[in-house]
Amino acid sequence: MYVRSFTLRDFRSWDDVTTDLGPGSVVFVGPNGHGKTNLLESLGYLSTLSSHRVSSDAPLIRAGAERAFAGASVVNQGRELTIDIEILEGRANKARMNRSPVRRPREILGVLRSVLFAPEDxxxxxxxxxxxxxxxxxxxxxxxxxxxxxxxxxxxxxxxxxxxxxxxxxxxxxxxxxxxxxxxxxxxxxxxxxxxxxxxxxxxxxxxxxxxxxxxxxxxxxxxxxxxxxxxxxxxxxxxxxxxxxxxxxxxxxxxxxxxxxxxxxxxxxxxxxxxxxxxxxxxxxxxxxxxxxxxxxxxxxxxxxxxxxxxxxxxxxxxxxxxxxxxxSDPVLMLDDVFAELDRKRRSALARVASGAEQVIITAAVAEDLPAEIDARRFGVEAVQGDSSRISTITPLEENVC
Structure with a gap:
């Protein structure tokens, strides 16, 4: 299983972004506080309908916005499904599968299977x-x-x-x-x-x-x-x-x-x-x-x-x-949120062995040097700039695609 692409609108620090991923390893590199974790949080939300960081949905909506949107195209054993969810403050959230509304958001559960390892663990x-x-x-x-x-x-x-x-x-x-x-x-x-x-x-x-x-x-x-x-x-x-x-x-x-x-x-x-x-x-x-x-x-x-x-x-x-x-x-999508910096060399290597065999692994890191040499990945840079009412994050593909 892997996420072919994802789209975010007014989700945390993300104004409007669509990024293609595909199978294999992907690393989002950028300073702490610039929005890397928000990316994994959005995919985790599509997988579980909950955040690993907060107990309510309100913080997921970007400051000044009325709603947040997260969507992803997921490929599992050759079959592709698109799921998305609209997070509404004070009202019931709305979800779709293949652009068709579902009665309850929980009907999209199971389309995206993921395992997220984060410092909060x-x-x-x-x-x-x-x-x-x-x-x-x-x-x-x-x-x-x-x-x-x-x-x-x-x-x-x-x-x-x-x-x-x-x-x-x-x-x-x-x-x-x-x-x-x-x-x-x-x-x-x-x-x-x-x-x-x-x-x-x-x-x-x-x-x-x-x-x-x-x-x-x-x-x-x-x-x-x-x-x-x-x-x-x-x-x-x-x-x-x-x-x-x-x-x-x-x-x-x-x-x-x-x-x-x-x-x-x-x-x-x-x-x-x-x-x-x-x-x-x-x-x-x-x-x-x-x-x-x-x-x-x-x-x-x-x-x-x-x-x-x-x-x-x-x-x-x-x-x-x-x-x-x-x-x-089917492999779940493995997501690793800035955890290599927290682990010693032995634990880094053990985690890298699992990551290298996963169909898709999505990693965040403050600096590329935190990543073990065993991980061969495409890299994207993440940087936040100050908007009118809040910081807005951006993604930039990096020329060097191997960490």
């Missing part, structure tokens, strides 16, 4: 559980686009149920039997059923994904840091106390009836936690409370891994994603 090891949940869910929706709808349905039910818990908890603290409080308690069972149904499907998919990822992570980490302790990953669920003992075995093969088993455990745990949830006004059970545990030897990576080990683990998670997607028959 250190948070996968050192950050909060939400970073690791997001890593799993983005990979899930890349492989199985329908999981985006499952996650959206779960989040919608979670918000509604959380609001009911706050209403019921408020009435309980006031010692009142208000109609709102009574109504919230009466409808919680219905929302428990919806939450368990959607949550069990999401949880089952995550557990199966971690099972598939485990050997890829171990192999990737061993190749990057062979002298270090072995790397392990394990899914930790907030339903653990309600699950059958066999679910605690990390080597257990996912089974066809897992969703039903998980849904029953979910409902049991919700019933057990009902009083505490009402008292606190929050939902204490479900995939939104789970974590991906990262281990080095007998210790957790978070808090115990050195700086180099943390970088190695973050890189291993991305390389594991790449390996898993590649095993399904």
């Amino acid at each position: 250190l948070a996968l090891v050192r950050g909060d559980p939400g970073e690791r949940r997001r890593y799993l869910d983005e990979l899930l929706t890349t492989r199985r686009p329908r999981m985006a709808a499952v996650r959206a349905d779960y989040d919608k039910v979670l918000r509604q149920r959380s609001a009911l818990l706050k209403t019921a908890g408020g009435a309980l603290r006031r010692g009142s039997n208000s109609s709102d409080g009574v109504g919230a308690l009466a409808t919680l069972d219905v929302w428990d059923g919806h939450l368990a149904a959607h949550g069990a499907e999401l949880l089952s998919a995550r557990i199966a994904l971690v099972h598939e990822l485990t050997p890829h992570v171990a192999e990737s980490y061993s190749s990057i840091a062979p002298e270090s302790r072995p790397a392990t990953i394990k899914y930790r669920s907030s339903l653990a106390e309600a699950l059958p003992p066999e679910f605690s075995d990390p080597n257990r093969e996912p089974e066809s009836d897992d969703v039903e088993v998980l849904e029953a455990a979910f409902l049991h745990q919700l019933s057990t936690m009902r009083t505490r949830e009402i008292e606190r006004g929050v939902c204490l059970v479900g995939p939104h409370r789970d974590d991906l545990e990262l281990g080095l030897g007998d210790q957790p990576a978070k808090g115990y891994a050195s700086h180099g080990e943390s970088w190695s683990f973050a890189l291993s998670l991305r390389l594991a994603s790449f390996g898993l997607l590649r095993a399904e028959g």
